Every structure is written in C-alpha cells, then in structure tokens.
Amino acid sequence: MSWNLWVTMVPFLFLLALSPGPNNFTAMYNGIQTGPTSSVIAAIGRNAAFAILMLVSALGLGAIIVSSVFWFSVVKWLGVAYLLYIGIKTWRSASTALDEHDSETGVVALPSHTLKIRQEFFIAISNPKAILIFTAIFPQLLDLNVPVAPQFFVIGVTFMAAEFVAAYIYGVSGKQICRLIKSRQGMLRLNKGMGSLFVLASMLLATSSRG
Template sequence: MMSWHLWLVTAPFLLLLALSPGPNNFTAMYNGMQVGPRKAVAAASGRNLAFMILMTVSALGLGAVIVSSMFWFNMVKWAGVVYLLYIGIKTWRSAAMTLDEHESENSVVSRGHFPRIRQEFMIAISNPKAILIFTAIFPQLLDLNSPVAPQFFVIGMTFILCEFIAAYIYAVSGKQIRRLIKSQKGMLRLNKGMGSLFVLASMLLASSSRS
C-alpha cells in the first residue's frame, strides 16, 4: 500500500492536474450555470466512470498500445474533436433562445441527470490525453519497491476524488457567473462564450500529439 508520506506529496499534484482547464471542467462550469453545483457534480460521475475505464485499460497495458499506435491514438483523438465541436456549435446556436425559453428548457433538462452524465462521459472517454496521464504520469508516482497494484488503485481513487472537487469548483464559479446574467443580451454572450470555449477545446485537441 502507498505510504502516507508519498500520498501527501502525490495528492496535491493530482488536484492541480484535475483543476487544469479542459473540456470536462468547461462542462462542469456550464452545468453549474444551468442547473447548479450539486447537479453539475453529480454529472461529473460520468467523467469519472470514463476515467476508471481508462485507468483499467492503462493498468492492463492496453493504454501503452493506444499511445504508441498512431492509428488508435488518432481514432480516439478525432472522435473527441468531433464531439467537442458538436457541443460547441450546439451551445452557440442555443444563444438564439430568449431568456424565458432558456429558463423553460432548464426546468425540463434539470429533471434528469443522465444527459449531463452521458456528456461528461463522452468527453472524457474520447480524450486520448487522459490515457497519456494514466499511462505516462501515474507510473512515475509509484514506489517500485512496494507492490504496484495497490498504489495504482490509491492514486486512481485519489484522482477520482480530485476530479469531483475540480467539478465542484468550476460549477460554483459557473453559478456565480450565472447570477450576473440578468438579461437576454447577457445570456446571448454567455452561450456564445461557452460555445467558443468548446470549439477552442476541439481545436486544441485536434492539434495535440502523442508527445
């Protein structure tokens, strides 16, 4: 099992990693604007389910195959690019709604968690950078003089917890921004701004490489 000393050094690093700006955190911020932090954090279970799958894949050694294979890396990458672009365009187009229509749609969307959970899952599972984190960075945090599997499990669960914390922080910031939006014009700018962030994220992912 991982020592407390090593965990206390590793946990802050994982939290910083989870807090870094990215598509899933943009999604948590947007969900925080739409339905509040509690439901945004619940939706983050989608990304963490994806991360648990990717961590398992990496632990089995398949992650190294994806990272080393140009074909499979690009397959995952471009799936993510297309999905982020779709979200960006959809969010931008929703800027045409009036504020009343927006609030009405929120009352419908907020009834179920599944669409937001699915969105977080799809964004996370189609991001090859997550596989790089679990395949290239996680092993560097291990003490090779101790059993590796329990350490990998502890690091993975710590990362999952950090992702929930990051989702909450971004969701709260989104809620605070939403409180400042009191007009249709403000809503237009908000949705266009978030749509642009998702499109930018898709462009950054498109330009990414295995290095």
C-alpha cells in the first residue's frame, strides 16, 4: 500500500470509528463514570472483537475481489447501501438516543477494567454492522495492483488505532456530549452533520470502479 493511499484513507477510517454507535456510547458512559483512561482500556474489548471479524472477512476477500466483477459489484453496492443507511438513520435519530442505548444494552457502572473490556467485546462481536463494514467497505480501499493481504492488515491496524482514539474522544468529552444529547436541538445538529458526511461517503463509493 502506497503512502499516498494510506494518507487518503485515514480520514475515512476515523469517520467510521467516530460515528455514533453502541460502543462509542459505552465509551462515553465509561468516561463520564471513571474518566477517559477507562474508556481507552475498555476499547481493547471492541478491538479484539473487530480483529476476529476482520480475520473472518479476510479469509475469502482476495477471491471475491479478483475473480468476479459480479461479486465485486455486489460487495460495492452493499457498502453504498450501508453508508446511506447509517447516514439517514443518524440524520433522523432523536434526542433520546443515549437513553435508548442505556436501556437496550444495559450499560451500568462497572467495578473493573476487565468487566468493561468484556462489555465492549460482546457489544462489538454481536453487532452485524461490523462484519458488513469489513466485507463491503474495506475492499473499496484496496489497490488491486498489489497483494491484497498486507493492505488489509494495514487497513485493519489503522482502523483499530482509530477506534482507540474514538474511545478517548468520547470518554474525555462525555459530559459535554451528554449536554448536547440532553438538548434536542443540539443532538439534531450533531446527527444531521454526521449523517450528511455518511451520505456523501455513499455517493463517492457509488462512483468507484473495480480498477
């Protein structure tokens, strides 16, 4: 993978990592309760789950991309649909998102880092959207003129680093973000801005080719 390609994809991976979701809401909650360091340590759990899901995806990645234009198109349009879906969902989400997350996932103050890591792991491993990211979106970041496996490894490591940064940001900004979430107008502005970025990303992905 060239340096220029890596630099180009980093902002996109950070956008994925920073998007609102169960793991980031958990990091925010952990930050409110015990500080951003706790959020970062707990993110070990989500990244362990993501490493497993990425390995599962990578096992059949090369054959799907290289051998079939049809399957490449299928994967590509799954990625477009996913980005468009989360963009619209984020745009339309209500100001009660945090309360709903707490009630659905049973987030509570945990007494140890081990339990927080375990919680993040199970939230991530049970999220079907994660496997779709690795199988439908990551392939669009690859240069098909060079070996696929090393590129996928670099993308995976970069994504997991972005997840640690995201956990820190949500943790250190927990109280401020909660203030925005308690305000319906503030949450609407935040969600519309993030939603617009994902819709834009879906449009860019739709124009991509097999190379």
